[in-house]
Amino acid sequence: MTFLQEVVDILLAYIVESFDRETKVIDFHYPNELLQMNNWELQDEPATLDDILISCRATLKYAIKTAHPRYFNQLSTGLDMVGLAADWLTSTANTNMFTYEVAPVFVLLEYVTLKKMREIIGWSDGRGDGIFSPGGAISNMYAMLLARFKMFPEVKEKGMSSVPRLVAFTSEHSHFSIKKGAAALGIGTESVICIKADESGKLIPADLERRILEAKQKGFVPFFVSATAGTTVYGAFDPLIAISDICRKYNIWMHVDGAWGGSLLMSRRHRWKLDGVERANSVTWNPHKMMSVPLQCSALLGLMQNCNQMHACYLFQQDKHYDLSYDTGDKALQCGRHVDIFKLWLMWRAKVIHPLANIYTFYCFNQINSDDSHFVSNCSAENFQILRTEFHTNVCFWYLPPGIRYMEDKEEKKKHLHKVAPVIKARMMEYGTTMVSYQPQGDKVNFFRMVISNPAATFEDIDFLIEEIERLGQDL
Helix, strand or coil: HHHHHHHHHHHHHHHHHCCCCCCCCCCCCCCHHHHCCCCCCCCCCCCCCCHHHHHHHHHHHHHCCCCCCCCCCCCCCCCCCCHHHHHHHHHHCCCCCCCCCHHHHHHHHHHHHHHHHHHHHCCHCCCCCEEECCHHHHHHHCCCCHHHHHHCCCCHHHHHHHHEEEEEEEECCCCHHHHHHHCCCCCCCCEEECEHHHHHHCCHHHHHHHHHHHHHHHHEEEEEEEEEEECCCCCEEEEEEHHHHHHHCCCCEEEEEEEHHHHHHHHHCCCCHHHHHHCCCCCCCCCCCCCCCCCCCCCEEECCCHHHCCCCCCCCCCCCCCCCCHCCCHHHHCCCCCCCCHHHHHHHHHHHHCCCCCHHHHHHHHHCCCCCCCCCCCCCCCHHHCCCCCCCEEEEEECCCCHHCCCCHHHHHHHHHHHHHHHHHHHHHHHHEEEEEEECCCCCEEEEEECCCCCCCCHHHHHHHHHHHHHHHHCC
């Protein structure tokens, strides 16, 4: 008990520190340095509990403070206290989600929560099925698995040799997990056809239909279309109604990858961005992103049971004394399954959670896109250039240092600009002051992607990030 109390004290101190703007977001060291700074090797003899406490402190010392108000690096940021408490309780219960027999309350909570999520999607009476999985990538793979099983159920027993050449379709801006799922399921990445997106990042329905017809003419079988509700980089929402019309016309399974933007279904003001989602056959929804549920918490909504059932007699006995429909483990590819539901359920119960309001996103956009000569203290607006004006909570922009801004040779300018964001990001991490992501996209060289999903962030934190980019990059 003394040991556990000391661990709790370490955790509470870390939580307080994580929200302190005077502390670093990261105490960065290169891998070889960090390996040498502490003894991370596993020993032949057990360590004392005092040594274990030292290891706990060292681990948190060098961990990224993802709850820090100036951490903008990923789609999953922040730390909710109710969600954290639920995570602690889940670990204390230490059970498995495969049967009602060993996880009665958690199984029931998953049942009622998934039903509520299906109702919010718009499926009549919450019809359908679903499961919580280890992240959006696995949820998307489940959707592809279901689509294949629906069209060719024999593939479950006879494998891919029993079916014709299948092809899937998704936006060129979609998440890489669609191709990864195709690789894992033996469909192959070359069988995933990427559809053109417009300038705002939305899939072009006319190109989707054209590519479907091309595939059919080649003798391929279109079986799966994945529309994205909130792309990873731009935060774009594909036109779901138009995509649904095409899928129904050609009898193709429609999946909506709402890992990032699905939580807008909880928003009265922004739900319209997912108009048509109720017409999908399956939906991925990650509450661990915009709803700030602690990692991990991802749901796949859609019919599942027969697709993965194996009827293992040592787990799913048919003569149990309760309703066997609550033995949900046979729906999953996993046997052992972590309890992810309690965090979401408890947070929902505590405050009827809604996605983070995008008032901060508009503020960030307006600050970067300002015409004022000094829109933020010590910064010049002409040093920043917005990529696009339609956005979710993603604000994508370039920082143009004085040494690059006035270059006349466009190719030379692009070449130099491509190097700016990585250098600023490296300096950012070495100073430990803040973190924001960057990437190229298509023919666009590296740019910053500011994502507002941290409930602790304020206008001042956004101003700080902009000022810090200017400070760290003005000599480039």
